[in-house]
Amino acid sequence: MKIKSVPLIVSLLFITFFIIFFKGLKNSNIYVPNINYEKEIPSFTTQFFDTNIKINSDEIFKEDYYYLINIWSSWCLPCREEHRFLMELNNENNLKIIGFNYKDNIKDAKKFLDELKNPYSKIFLDKDGLIAIEWGAYGVPESFLIYNKKIIKKVIGPLNTNFVDEIKRLIK
Amino acid sequence: MYGRKVKLRFFFIVLILTILALSIYLVLKSLEENVVYFQSPSEIKNIAEFKETKIRIGGMVKKDSVSINMNEINFIITDFKNEINVIYSGAVPNLFEEGKGVVAEGFLKDRNFFMASKILAKHDENYMPPEVKAALEEK
Amino acid sequence: MPSLIGFYSLALGSSLSFLIIFFSIKNFRNSKIFDSRIIFFSFLQLLLVSISFLGLIISFINSDFSNETVFNHSHTTKPLFYKISGTWGNHEGSLLLWLLVLTLFIFLFIIKSQRQPTQYRILTLLFQQVIIVGFFVFLLKSSSPFNYIFPIPQEGLGLNPILQDPALAIHPPILYLGYVGSSIIFSSALSATCLNYISKEWASHIKQWVLISWIFLTLGILLGSIWAYYELGWGGFWFWDPVENVSLMPWLALTTLVHCILALEKRSILTSWVVVLSISTFTLSMCGTFLVRSGILNSVHTFANDPERGLFILIFLFSLIFLSLFVFFFFHKENRKIDSSIFLISKETSIIINNWFMMYFLSVILIGTVYPIFLEVISSEKISVGPPFYNKLIAPFLIPFMFVMALGPKLKWIKSDIKNKIYLFIFFLISLLLSILIIKNLEINFLLNTLLVSLAFYLFFLTLRDFFVMKYKNLSQTIAHFGFSLFILSILFNNIFTTEIITNLKVGETYTSQKFNIKFENLNQKQGQNFKSIVGKFTIVNSKGKIETLEPELRIYNQPNITTSEADIRTNLLSDRFITMNTVQNKDYFNIRYQIKPFMIWIWLSILLIATGGFLSLFKKKYEN
Numbered sequence: 001m002k003i004k005s006v007p008l009i010v011s012l013l014f015i016t017f018f019i020i021f022f023k024g025l026k027n028s029n030i031y032v033p034n035i036n037y038e039k040e041i042p043s044f045t046t047q048f049f050d051t052n053i054k055i056n057s058d059e060i061f062k063e064d065y066y067y068l069i070n071i072w073s074s075w076c077l078p079c080r081e082e083h084r085f086l087m088e089l090n091n092e093n094n095l096k097i098i099g100f101n102y103k104d105n106i107k108d109a110k111k112f113l114d115e116l117k118n119p120y121s122k123i124f125l126d127k128d129g130l131i132a133i134e135w136g137a138y139g140v141p142e143s144f145l146i147y148n149k150k151i152i153k154k155v156i157g158p159l160n161t162n163f164v165d166e167i168k169r170l171i172k
Numbered sequence: 173m174y175g176r177k178v179k180l181r182f183f184f185i186v187l188i189l190t191i192l193a194l195s196i197y198l199v200l201k202s203l204e205e206n207v208v209y210f211q212s213p214s215e216i217k218n219i220a221e222f223k224e225t226k227i228r229i230g231g232m233v234k235k236d237s238v239s240i241n242m243n244e245i246n247f248i249i250t251d252f253k254n255e256i257n258v259i260y261s262g263a264v265p266n267l268f269e270e271g272k273g274v275v276a277e278g279f280l281k282d283r284n285f286f287m288a289s290k291i292l293a294k295h296d297e298n299y300m301p302p303e304v305k306a307a308l309e310e311k
Numbered sequence: 312m313p314s315l316i317g318f319y320s321l322a323l324g325s326s327l328s329f330l331i332i333f334f335s336i337k338n339f340r341n342s343k344i345f346d347s348r349i350i351f352f353s354f355l356q357l358l359l360v361s362i363s364f365l366g367l368i369i370s371f372i373n374s375d376f377s378n379e380t381v382f383n384h385s386h387t388t389k390p391l392f393y394k395i396s397g398t399w400g401n402h403e404g405s406l407l408l409w410l411l412v413l414t415l416f417i418f419l420f421i422i423k424s425q426r427q428p429t430q431y432r433i434l435t436l437l438f439q440q441v442i443i444v445g446f447f448v449f450l451l452k453s454s455s456p457f458n459y460i461f462p463i464p465q466e467g468l469g470l471n472p473i474l475q476d477p478a479l480a481i482h483p484p485i486l487y488l489g490y491v492g493s494s495i496i497f498s499s500a501l502s503a504t505c506l507n508y509i510s511k512e513w514a515s516h517i518k519q520w521v522l523i524s525w526i527f528l529t530l531g532i533l534l535g536s537i538w539a540y541y542e543l544g545w546g547g548f549w550f551w552d553p554v555e556n557v558s559l560m561p562w563l564a565l566t567t568l569v570h571c572i573l574a575l576e577k578r579s580i581l582t583s584w585v586v587v588l589s590i591s592t593f594t595l596s597m598c599g600t601f602l603v604r605s606g607i608l609n610s611v612h613t614f615a616n617d618p619e620r621g622l623f624i625l626i627f628l629f630s631l632i633f634l635s636l637f638v639f640f641f642f643h644k645e646n647r648k649i650d651s652s653i654f655l656i657s658k659e660t661s662i663i664i665n666n667w668f669m670m671y672f673l674s675v676i677l678i679g680t681v682y683p684i685f686l687e688v689i690s691s692e693k694i695s696v697g698p699p700f701y702n703k704l705i706a707p708f709l710i711p712f713m714f715v716m717a718l719g720p721k722l723k724w725i726k727s728d729i730k731n732k733i734y735l736f737i738f739f740l741i742s743l744l745l746s747i748l749i750i751k752n753l754e755i756n757f758l759l760n761t762l763l764v765s766l767a768f769y770l771f772f773l774t775l776r777d778f779f780v781m782k783y784k785n786l787s788q789t790i791a792h793f794g795f796s797l798f799i800l801s802i803l804f805n806n807i808f809t810t811e812i813i814t815n816l817k818v819g820e821t822y823t824s825q826k827f828n829i830k831f832e833n834l835n836q837k838q839g840q841n842f843k844s845i846v847g848k849f850t851i852v853n854s855k856g857k858i859e860t861l862e863p864e865l866r867i868y869n870q871p872n873i874t875t876s877e878a879d880i881r882t883n884l885l886s887d888r889f890i891t892m893n894t895v896q897n898k899d900y901f902n903i904r905y906q907i908k909p910f911m912i913w914i915w916l917s918i919l920l921i922a923t924g925g926f927l928s929l930f931k932k933k934y935e936n
Contacts, residue, residue, distance in 0.1 A: 007640040014636070018629045024607045024684040025621045075468055077383055080460075103872070111465055130235070130271065195671055199678055199704060206700035207682075210693040228695065240815050240900040242822075263545070263813050263904040264893050266874050277697075 041149050042134040049101055049109070049123035060122070061149050066095045066171045069144040070120070071132050073102045074112035076140045082158035086119035089164060095171050099123040102132055102140045145170060208277060213254040217283060229256060229286055230275040238270055249274060249286075260288040314378040317366025318457035321407075324359035324414075325447035327352055332440050335433050342429045349436065350421055356443075357414040364398075364411050367456050371398045376467050379458035380404060386469035388841040388869060396480030397470045402604060402620070403456035405483055410446045412491040413439070420495055420520075427516060434502035435495075441634075442494055445627045453620050472842065472868040472875050478538040486531030486558065490596040492524025493561060493589075496568070500589030501635055505642045509586060514576035521572055522925050524592075525565045529922045532558050537915060541878050548914070551698045556680045557599030560673055564592040567669040569925070570662050577724055580659060584666070586643060590635045597628045607684055654725065661719030668712045675704045707759060709799065713766040716795070717773045720788060738776070742768035755807060764803055770796035787931060791924025798917035801910040810907040815900040822903070827853040829905055832860075842868045844877075847892050847901065861890045861905075887911035 043057045061067055070086060072079040086097055099120035101109050104127075126132055135144060145153035145167055153170060155163050210228045211219075229249055237248035244261040247270075258276055268274060268291060278288035331352045338346040367380070371394045376382045384401045385394055399408045417439040424432050450456070499517050503509050535558065540548040549555060568588040574581050601607075605621025654660070679696040686692050718735070746764035750757060774793035781789065812829065814822045822829040832848040845865045852858050864877040878891045886909040893902040 007636065010640075011633070011636060014629065014632055018625070020685055020688050021601075021607065021625055022622075023688045025605055025625065077379075077468060080464070108466065115464075191667075195674075199675060202700055202703050203678065203682060203696065206697060206703065207694045208697055210695070226697075238895060238898070240895050240898050240902075242815050242820070242900075245815065245895060245902070261813065263891070264895055264902045266876055266893060268893075268895070 041144075041146060041151060044131050044134050046100075046124040046126065046131055049099075049106070049125055055124070060098065060124075061146060063148050065147070067146040068095055068097045068167065069100065069135070069146060070097060071100045071102050071126070071135070071140050071142045073104045073140045074108040075104065076102075078158040079141045080112075080116070082141055082160075083116045083119070085159040085161070085164045087117060089159075089167065090119040092168065092171060095167075096121045100126045100131055102126050103129045147171075210275075212251045213249055213256040214251055216256060216280065217254045224279070226277060226279060226289075228275055228277045228292075229258075229288075230273070231256075233268070233270050233272055233274050235270050249276065256286050257284055258286045258288050260291060262288070262290060264291055313366040313369040313373070314375060314381075314457045314459075315366075317363040317370070318455070320359040320366070321363040321447075321457070322451065324356050324363065325444070325451060327356040327359065328440055328444050328447060331356065332437065332444075335437050335440070339430060339433045339437070342433060345421075345425075345429050345432060349433070350418075353414070353418045353421060353436070357411075357418045360407075360411050360414045364407055367404060367407060368395060368398050371395060374467060376465070377459055377463040378456075379460050380456045382460060382464055382467045384470050385467040386841070386869075387466060389470060389475070390840050392477075393470060393475045393480065399483050400470060400474050400480070403450075403454045405487070406446065406450055406454055407456050408484060409487055409491060410443065410450060412487050413443050413446060413494060416491055416495050417443070417498075420499075423519075424516065427512075428506070428508065431499075431502055431506055431508050431513075434505060435499045438498035438501050439494065442498070442631070445631075449620075449623055449627070453623055469841075469868070472866065472873050473542060475868075476538055476542055478534050479542070482531060482534040482538060485527055485534060489524045489526075489528030489531050489565075490561065490593075490600075492520060492527060493565060493593040493596050495520050496524065496589045497593035497631075497635070500586050501638050504586055504638055507642070507644060509575075509582045509643075511576055511579055514572050514585070518572050518576060519929060521565065521568055522929050525562075525569050526922050526925045528558075528562050528565060529918065529925065532562060533915065533918045533922070540911075541880055542875070551679070551696075551701045553680045554603055556676050557595075557602050560676055560680075561592050561595040561599065563669050563673045563676070564588055564595055567666050568592060571666065574659055574662050578659065581663075582645060583643060586639060590639065594628065594632055594635070597624070597631065601625055601628050602680070656722060658719060658722045658724050661715050661722060664715050665712060665719065668708060668715075671708060672705055675701065706763065710762050710766050713770050713796070713799065716792060717766070717770040720777075720785065720792065721773075734776075735773070738772050739765075739769055742766070742772060750807075753807060760803070760807065764800070767796050767799040767803060771800060787924045787926075787928035789924075790927060791921050794917045794920030794922075794924060797913060797920065801913035801917060804910050805908055805914065808909045812903075812905045814903050815895070816903050817899045817901070825854070827851055829903065831901070831903070837864075839866070842866045849890060849892075849903070849905075851888070851905070859888065861888065863890045863892045865892065865894065882912050884912065885909060 041057070041061065045054055045056050047054050068086075068089060089095060090097060097120050099122070101123055106125075124131075132140075132142075135142075141158050143155040143159060143163075144151050145155075153167065208226050208228050210230060213229065213231055216229070231249040231251040234248040234250045234255060237246075239246045244259055245264065246260070247258050248255050249258055250256075258278075260276065260278075275292040276286065276288040277290040277292065278286055280286055331349060334346055334349050334352065338349060367378075369375075370378045370381050371385055372391065374381065374385055374387045374394070376385075380401060380403045384397050384404075389397070398404045417436060420439075421432060421436060424435075496517060499513075499520070500509075503513050503517075535555070536548040539545075539550070539555075568585065571581050571585050571588060575585050601621065601624040604624060607621060679700050682696060683694050686694055721732070721735070743761075743765040745768055746761050750761045750764060753760075770792065774789050774796060777785075777789045778793070810826065812822065812824065814829070816822060816829070816831040818831055818834055820831050828851070830850045830852075832850055835846045835848070837844045837846055844867070846862050847864075849861045849863070850858060851861060859881065861879045861881065863879040866875045866877055867873075868875065874894070876891050876893050878889055880890075881888045886907055889904075889906040889908055891904045893904075895902055
């Protein structure tokens with residue numbers, strides 16, 4: 001009896017280990033979508049991507065219109081991956097995509113857009129990453145869906161088909 | 173002769189069991205004493221009693237909050253909801269910057285002041301400490 | 312193109328596994344002679360994986376950004392050396408390197424084990440192929456290093472500058488040689504258990520593999536520590552960070568195994584123990600890979616993490632664990648015929664006692680490392696376990712550990728007694744007095760530190776004496792133990808006598824203390840191949856009027872745009888002077904950290920001595936005859 005109980009206990013021990021590790025694994029996902037309803041958008045001043053004209057955030061967003069803010073950079077690989085979803089969303093009539101070019105080299109950024117096409121209706125510069133902080137962004141890429149100057153949806157990390165469907169549903 | 177051997181074996185088993193129990197006790201006890209809990213500024217605002225234990229605070233370094241003199245560095249850690257002042261007189265890691273995630277280890281003086289003894293470095297600029305991320309998401 | 316070849320040869324190599332497994336099973340059934348086709352296929356597999364790895368290296372050298380791995384981790388302006396080391400400086404490439412070493416080692420094993428029973432060789436190969444297939448599936452399915460991206464980017468993202476360092480460039484390959492070496496021990500132990508071949512012959516044959524992996528693991532950890540010391544700018548070399556702990560755990564298991572295998576070889580005892588250790592060494596290595604790569608741990612050394620990959624390693628790891636549990640419980644039999652009695656005062660007893668200590672150290676580290684994961688899953692409380700935990704639980708137990716370590720080698724196998732050993736006592740008194748003299752005037756825990764220092768001295772003197780008395784007999788063991796005593800002594804003195812100043816200075820300012828003045832003379836700019844650097848010049852005048860100039864650097868890398876601080880370290884035999892500087896948010900002040908660290912170089916040298924001991928032990932037969 002004694003001899004058989006040892007393997008049993010040891011196996012049970014390892015099974016427990018497995019379950020704990022398995023659960024722990026789920027905790028560690030880096031990108032967790034966060035629904036952040038009805039939060040006012042921050043105010044800030046920025047400048048256009050290709051000209052040096054300064055603009056205040058109040059002038060960018062009109063009421064009763066959907067905007068998708070996308071923080072991106074040419075050096076960020078997930079941005080490259082999510083680009084086709086932006087192109088897809090660009091076909092939606094009542095949505096404007098606004099890009100914030102995060103800590104980037106303008107030459108590289110232009111090359112990036114030349115290669116992959118430009119889904120943005122407007123692009124603004126965020127050279128030192130300060131605007132991203134105003135938005136409470138964790139990094140690049142990150143997207144915010146805005147309606148009536150309020151954040152209705154936030155996507156941390158690259159967009160995927162699920163998010164695209166959800167965004168399409170939200171703006172219907 | 174046989175009796176002696178059995179006795180010796182019994183003695184051995186008891187010895188091993190005692191040592192095992194003792195070491196488990198030791199490990200658990202010092203685990204309890206030396207574990208460092210992680211808290212966000214908001215959690216600190218809400219705690220009822222102060223303990224003299226080391227904790228870690230994580231959040232973002234608030235913009236324009238860093239000031240420095242010969243002996244110490246002062247800055248504010250924020251989770252965009254609550255803030256806490258940090259006084260620190262040690263070495264700063266490379267990636268310590270305003271608007272970036274930070275984890276500071278030290279002791280609470282009161283609800284608004286934190287004496288940091290260590291600022292933890294990370295290797296990667298775009299890295300967000302998971303604790304900070306979780307704390308920021310809760311708001 | 313090279314990455315295309317790489318991909319196809321990898322895929323082809325994986326299909327060879329099935330051929331090898333097929334022929335091995337066929338050969339296992341009627342096994343008079345080892346089928347030479349198996350050797351040929353193993354060689355072919357090794358060749359294909361090498362070609363695949365070479366393909367990846369060439370893609371890195373040519374900066375072929377159509378390859379996703381290259382795009383993610385390389386940049387055209389990076390120096391050639393780091394382009395090459397970038398190959399294994401990332402998740403996909405490092406797995407390919409694992410696989411390469413796996414196939415290399417099993418090929419070497421087959422060639423080197425010709426005097427062993429055929430069935431045992433085939434079964435070992437089979438177990439090893441299980442591991443190899445696991446890695447192939449993992450590589451091809453979820454972490455292929457040959458993913459193609461289109462449109463082809465103009466420029467890569469670059470390698471994290473902190474990894475652009477000579478020590479860290481060779482650290483992973485060396486460490487992997489150790490890890491993968493333990494896989495051979497694992498497979499061989501399992502197959503020997505199945506065939507009831509755990510014996511003296513098996514021990515003396517597998518001993519080489521144990522030693523080789525142990526040496527590489529030791530060197531790998533050493534390189535990692537040296538890197539942490541000068542690159543992370545904290546002035547320490549071991550932070551009890553989870554990522555460091557996971558490399559130490561297999562090392563402890565392997566060190567225990569090195570000693571047990573001797574007992575098995577000499578006396579046929581501790582058979583189950585040796586099997587358990589062989590299994591745990593490799594599972595701990597795999598567990599380390601899992602913990603590091605899955606991002607389940609919160610560590611200062613961050614790696615990109617992907618839960619799917621973590622899941623794969625987790626399932627693979629536990630399949631191996633359950634496989635070995637099954638083999639162990641169903642096939643393992645203690646051999647009752649052999650006299651396995653152990654007397655209280657003998658070499659065996661000392662080895663067993665120190666095994667227990669090693670297992671204790673191992674469990675402390677294991678608990679400290681995984682406890683935060685458990686707590687988070689169970690109570691979603693976030694915690695970390697810091698150095699005080701480890702120091703408190705490990706340091707005191709080093710005292711009896713070193714005592715047994717000093718006396719053990721003086722004892723004989725089977726039965727021994729202590730006669731005419733007055734010198735042992737005298738040496739102990741000398742060490743005790745010496746350490747009391749040193750510790751007496753310091754404001755630290757007197758009892759603990761005195762005992763630690765005196766026991767380290769005791770081991771030091773006894774092994775030093777052995778060099779003269781024993782001549783060449785047991786030279787390898789004497790050197791390794793001598794190295795260990797030196798290691799503990801240097802760490803203790805390093806901890807006790809370190810001086811540290813942290814201050815914030817502007818250019819032109821001087822920090823004044825009783826011991827020395829630090830003057831921030833000026834700042835200069837320099838241009839490197841892929842970074843700009845700001846060099847600060849500091850003159851340090853100590854109380855004796857000795858002047859020393861130190862020039863720490865801040866490097867601003869172009870791609871990715873990251874600043875690193877390069878410590879300036881002056882080393883001599885007695886101490887290291889270590890200085891780093893850091894900017895604080897573009898303010899005029901620089902954060903300066905100046906440390907005087909005694910006996911720093913001896914820590915590195917002593918680990919080298921320990922490894923040398925292991926190396927000499929590989930040729931031991933020649934010494935004894």
